[in-house]
Amino acid sequence: MDLNQLFADAKKGDKKAESLIYNYLFERFKFLVGQKINTNDVEDIAQEACMTLLSKYKAMEGRENFESWAYSILKNKIGNYLQLRRVEREELSDKMDDIRNPDRGPIDIQIEKRLNDCIKEIISYYPRYARALNLAYQGYKADEICEKMDIKPNNFYVILNRGRNLLRNCLEMGRIKA
Amino acid sequence: MRSSSEQQLCNLLHAYEIGALTDEDRERFEIHLLKCDACYSSVKEFKAHSDTMVRSELIKGTVSQGIAETEPKGSFEKLRRYLLPDVPVIFRPAFLYLLLLVVLIPLVISMIQMRGTNIESVQYQDLISTRSAKRTVLEKDLSNQATLTFFYPDARHNRNYRLIITHENGQVIYKDENYNMFNEYQTGAINLDIENLTPGRYNLTIKDPELGDQREENVYTFWIE
Numbered sequence A: 001m002d003l004n005q006l007f008a009d010a011k012k013g014d015k016k017a018e019s020l021i022y023n024y025l026f027e028r029f030k031f032l033v034g035q036k037i038n039t040n041d042v043e044d045i046a047q048e049a050c051m052t053l054l055s056k057y058k059a060m061e062g063r064e065n066f067e068s069w070a071y072s073i074l075k076n077k078i079g080n081y082l083q084l085r086r087v088e089r090e091e092l093s094d095k096m097d098d099i100r101n102p103d104r105g106p107i108d109i110q111i112e113k114r115l116n117d118c119i120k121e122i123i124s125y126y127p128r129y130a131r132a133l134n135l136a137y138q139g140y141k142a143d144e145i146c147e148k149m150d151i152k153p154n155n156f157y158v159i160l161n162r163g164r165n166l167l168r169n170c171l172e173m174g175r176i177k178a
Numbered sequence B: 001m002r003s004s005s006e007q008q009l010c011n012l013l014h015a016y017e018i019g020a021l022t023d024e025d026r027e028r029f030e031i032h033l034l035k036c037d038a039c040y041s042s043v044k045e046f047k048a049h050s051d052t053m054v055r056s057e058l059i060k061g062t063v064s065q066g067i068a069e070t071e072p073k074g075s076f077e078k079l080r081r082y083l084l085p086d087v088p089v090i091f092r093p094a095f096l097y098l099l100l101l102v103v104l105i106p107l108v109i110s111m112i113q114m115r116g117t118n119i120e121s122v123q124y125q126d127l128i129s130t131r132s133a134k135r136t137v138l139e140k141d142l143s144n145q146a147t148l149t150f151f152y153p154d155a156r157h158n159r160n161y162r163l164i165i166t167h168e169n170g171q172v173i174y175k176d177e178n179y180n181m182f183n184e185y186q187t188g189a190i191n192l193d194i195e196n197l198t199p200g201r202y203n204l205t206i207k208d209p210e211l212g213d214q215r216e217e218n219v220y221t222f223w224i225e
C-alpha cells in the first residue's frame, strides 16, 4: 500500500482513502505500541493516535514525510500515556517498570526449547552470528558490536539476517540448511 | 518499488528484533515498519521467537557457553579477521605482509651476497724514503687492505725491478723479483693484505737488478699498528 498516495487522495476529499489510512495505521500502531510498552490499553492508544492523525492531516504540508509524521504522533501518545500512568501511580514505581518493559509475561517453554536447540546447532556452523548475538545479549548496540567484531555495519546486518534465516530454517524444517 | 535507502532499512530487521539498534536507528526502523509490508510481516510473524530470544536466560547461557567452547576457532577467526578484514584487497594486512616479504626477501638476499663479496674500504699510503722524518702508518683498525704507492726517481717504465718487504725481525712478507708496474712518473704501487701481519716497522726495498751493486738500494719504511 502506498501511504503517501492514500494520504494525497484523502487530502483531496477521498473518504475511502481516509478510511483505508485509518485501518492500515491502526494495525501498525497497535503492533508498535505492543513493541514499546506492556499494557492492556494498546488499542486505545493506537485508536487515539489514529484519530489525532485524521483530525490534523489536512493541515499538514504535502511535502512532509507522512510516515515520520504519523510515527511522531504515535510516540507522543505513548509518552502522554506513560505520563498519565505515572501521575496515577506515583507511589508504585515498579508498576511503571512493568509498563515500560514490553517483555513481561511468561516465556513459552516449547518455543524456548526449540529455539535453544536450533541456536546450539547454529553456534558451531555460524559462530559469527553467535558472537554478534552474544554481544547484543551483553547490552552492546550495533555500533559498539561492529567495533568489537571489527566489521562494518552492513556486514553486521548481513551476519544477523543470515543467522536469522538459518534459525528460521531450523525452526521450520529441523535443520539449518534449506 | 522500494528506494535504496528503504532497502537499507530492511537490513536492520534482525538487529531490531534482538534489540541491538541504537535509539536513533530503532526509530528509523519503526517508521520504516509503518510502510514496509515485508519487514512488518517478518517482524510480526517472528515476534514470539524474537521476544523469547531476547528474554530467555537459557538461550543467553547457550550462546555464551557456545562462544566459550568455540574459543580456539574464535582465535583463528580473530586472526583471520585481522589478516583479511572486509576492506579492499590491497588494504588487507595479509596482502601487505605478502608484499613486504616479496620486497624484503630479495633485499636481504642481495645484502648477504654483498657481504660475501667483501666490499671494504682500502687505505692508501704514499711511502716516502727513509730519509724523511714523517712516519707512514697503516692502521689495522681502518681496514685490512692497503695500497702502497712509492716514488722511485730512477724507475723506468716496463723495466723489471726487485721488491721486497721485510719486518724488523727479518721476516720477508712480500717479494716480487720482476716488478714492472712503474708508470711514466716513476711511481709504483702494490696492494697489501695487512690483516695477519705483525705490528711493527717494515721496510720496502727496491733494487734495479741491471745495475747490480753499483747503486744504492732505495728503502721505504712504514709501520703497521
Ligand SMILES: [Zn+2]
Pocket: B006, B009, B010, B032, B036, B037, B038, B039, B040
Ligand atoms: Zn523493509
